[in-house]
Amino acid sequence: MNELLAPVEMSEADRLTIAAGTPGLTLMENAGAAVAEATVALAPGQRVTVVAGPGNNGGDGFVAARLLAERGYSVKVILVGEASRLKGDARAAFDRWRGPVEAAAPEALAACDVIVDALFGAGLDRPVEGLPRAMIEAINARGVPVVAVDLPSGINGATGAVMGAAVKATRTVTFFRRKPGHLLLPGRLHCGPVAVVDIGIPASVLASVQPKTFANGPALWGLHFPLPRIEGHKYSRGHVVVVSGGLSTTGAARLAARGALRAGAGLVTMASPREALAINAAGSLAVMVRPVDGALELAEFLTDHRRNAVVLGPGGGVGAAMRDQVLTALGSEAAVVLDADALTSFAGEPEPLFAAIRARSAAVVLTPHEGEFSRLFKLLYKDLKVKSKLEAARMAAAASGAVVLFKGPDTVVAAPDGRASVSDNAPPYLATAGSGDVLAGMIAGLLAQGQEFGMTGFEAASAAAWLHGEAAAAFGPGLIAEDLPEALPGVYRTLFAQVAPPPP
Numbered sequence: 001m002n003e004l005l006a007p008v009e010m011s012e013a014d015r016l017t018i019a020a021g022t023p024g025l026t027l028m029e030n031a032g033a034a035v036a037e038a039t040v041a042l043a044p045g046q047r048v049t050v051v052a053g054p055g056n057n058g059g060d061g062f063v064a065a066r067l068l069a070e071r072g073y074s075v076k077v078i079l080v081g082e083a084s085r086l087k088g089d090a091r092a093a094f095d096r097w098r099g100p101v102e103a104a105a106p107e108a109l110a111a112c113d114v115i116v117d118a119l120f121g122a123g124l125d126r127p128v129e130g131l132p133r134a135m136i137e138a139i140n141a142r143g144v145p146v147v148a149v150d151l152p153s154g155i156n157g158a159t160g161a162v163m164g165a166a167v168k169a170t171r172t173v174t175f176f177r178r179k180p181g182h183l184l185l186p187g188r189l190h191c192g193p194v195a196v197v198d199i200g201i202p203a204s205v206l207a208s209v210q211p212k213t214f215a216n217g218p219a220l221w222g223l224h225f226p227l228p229r230i231e232g233h234k235y236s237r238g239h240v241v242v243v244s245g246g247l248s249t250t251g252a253a254r255l256a257a258r259g260a261l262r263a264g265a266g267l268v269t270m271a272s273p274r275e276a277l278a279i280n281a282a283g284s285l286a287v288m289v290r291p292v293d294g295a296l297e298l299a300e301f302l303t304d305h306r307r308n309a310v311v312l313g314p315g316g317g318v319g320a321a322m323r324d325q326v327l328t329a330l331g332s333e334a335a336v337v338l339d340a341d342a343l344t345s346f347a348g349e350p351e352p353l354f355a356a357i358r359a360r361s362a363a364v365v366l367t368p369h370e371g372e373f374s375r376l377f378k379l380l381y382k383d384l385k386v387k388s389k390l391e392a393a394r395m396a397a398a399a400s401g402a403v404v405l406f407k408g409p410d411t412v413v414a415a416p417d418g419r420a421s422v423s424d425n426a427p428p429y430l431a432t433a434g435s436g437d438v439l440a441g442m443i444a445g446l447l448a449q450g451q452e453f454g455m456t457g458f459e460a461a462s463a464a465a466w467l468h469g470e471a472a473a474a475f476g477p478g479l480i481a482e483d484l485p486e487a488l489p490g491v492y493r494t495l496f497a498q499v500a501p502p503p504p
């Protein structure tokens with residue numbers, strides 16, 4: 001159930017289902033019935049207004065109107081468009097509706113206790129203007145609960161963008177699978193809780209649709225999660241190296257090291273400039289500290305292949321020295337996580353970085369926030385008209401050859417092969433200094449352990465993003481970055497029970 005279907009993929013799922021013998025009208029009846037149920041569950045007053053559009057989204061609305069009227073609600077349909085132009089299943093559903101139909105006008109919403117928004121769904125294909133826009137604005141101004149059919153009207157299902165104006169729904173009922181626009185911002189903020197209902201589309205159609213976008217969660221990577229094994233030992237759980245910055249900026253690397261250790265890496269070593277050795281050593285217990293200055297010493301340090309994952313960037317400084325260290329790490333056999341200054345150091349001239357990534361086979365994960373993303377992938381943003389964060393992350397992954405974790409409330413992880421995950425579990429108080437450093441360390445911690453479990457860079461980055469959000473939510477408001485690694489054991493307790501294979 002974790003697949004996310006863009007509108008074109010969803011209409012393919014519909015088409016395959018209909019071709020296999022289920023009439024489109026049956027799907028529409030099931031969809032409308034689910035919308036009616038959701039409306040009843042909101043327990044509004046008796047007066048329901050269905051705002052219906054010219055396509056099949058409106059068709060779902062006509063079905064819901066009929067079923068609600070049959071249950072004794074006082075229902076009125078407001079049609080945005082000409083009744084004479086309705087076609088296909090929507091026409092058939094309209095013909096079964098015997099109640100009042102009013103021409104669309106904002107004033108027509110005056111007397112109602114709940115609104116069913118069936119104006120536009122997957123078929124929205126241009127910015128909303130004129131009367132439809134006035135209706136959306138009137139729905140939002142009305143202040144009564146709104147049940148959105150499939151998507152809040154005006155939200156682009158593929159991108160989450162507001163196409164001019166969009167309904168703010170109380171809840172949303174969608175069909176078969178969620179759409180990217182339910183998770184990506186701003187779309188998610190318009191949906192309220194999203195119910196996914198079965199309308200008779202069999203999961204088997206997914207084999208043909210081949211979705212590549214997923215809601216992030218254990219269903220995506222649980223099978224490859226590196227659970228500690230009885231016969232394991234600390235060396236089998238991987239060894240993360242976190243490269244520290246200079247004397248005044250060691251905190252970021254220490255946060256990353258703590259994140260790596262709590263994520264389960266068997267060993268974590270900070271590779272520290274000599275000037276910062278004392279402070280790094282004083283600030284660490286289980287984390288080891290070794291003197292490593294500059295790219296040459298880092299290269300030497302990484303010749304030990306047991307050191308199998310490296311984090312570079314947090315507090316590391318921007319410039320030629322950082323670029324050298326990054327290219328050195330990419331020249332090793334270790335998995336590499338590049339964050340913060342490691343990314344900014346290549347802003348404006350990313351080609352040497354991308355070439356080094358493409359020349360290796362071990363995993364590389366880049367973890368930019370929006371500022372770092374636009375600095376590093378400037379050309380991409382300028383040359384191509386990128387429509388969404390999802391598309392931007394995918395293009396960045398394809399261009400760089402790395403897994404790209406594009407941070408934010410709707411973190412997207414994209415792999416060069418086109419797969420992508422979207423997270424919706426990060427609470428807003430995760431936006432606090434240093435939380436990204438912990439995340440970089442957690443990714444490396446999973447990469448270090450994950451090799452023999454077949455955990456890829458895409459899975460490690462997705463898992464870390466999800467765990468990061470769960471840890472923040474488990475700690476609760478008031479969170480600071482230091483709390484994240486300490487909240488991880490509680491998250492692991494639940495996760496391990498969930499993903500552990502059943503006893504033989």
Ligand SMILES: NC(=O)C1=CN([C@@H]2O[C@H](COP(=O)(O)OP(=O)(O)OC[C@H]3O[C@@H](n4cnc5c(N)ncnc54)[C@H](O)[C@@H]3O)[C@@H](O)[C@H]2O)[C@@H](O)CC1
Nearest residue numbers: 014027028055056057120121122123124125126127128150
């Ligand atoms: N058999 C199916 O395909 C099923 C479809 N379902 C429903 O059908 C919906 C998709 O139906 P459609 O593809 O007909 O699309 P929609 O009903 O979402 O919208 C398409 C209509 O809106 C018009 N339109 C699009 N953008 C506009 C804009 N900005 N301003 C003015 N008019 C605009 C189009 O010209 C077209 O007439 C789904 O969201 C879902 O609610 C469900 O009934 C399940 C089964």
Ligand SMILES: Nc1ncnc2c1ncn2[C@@H]1O[C@H](COP(=O)(O)OP(=O)(O)O)[C@@H](O)[C@H]1O
Nearest residue numbers: 407408409426427428430431433434435436437
């Ligand atoms: N509004 C938000 N809601 C949820 N998570 C957020 C929000 N804003 C940022 N985050 C998350 O917080 C973390 C911040 O990382 P980053 O920007 O690198 O900060 P720092 O460099 O201080 O560590 C990222 O994991 C990001 O996804």
Ligand SMILES: [K+]
Nearest residue numbers: 117120151153
């Ligand atoms: K809608």
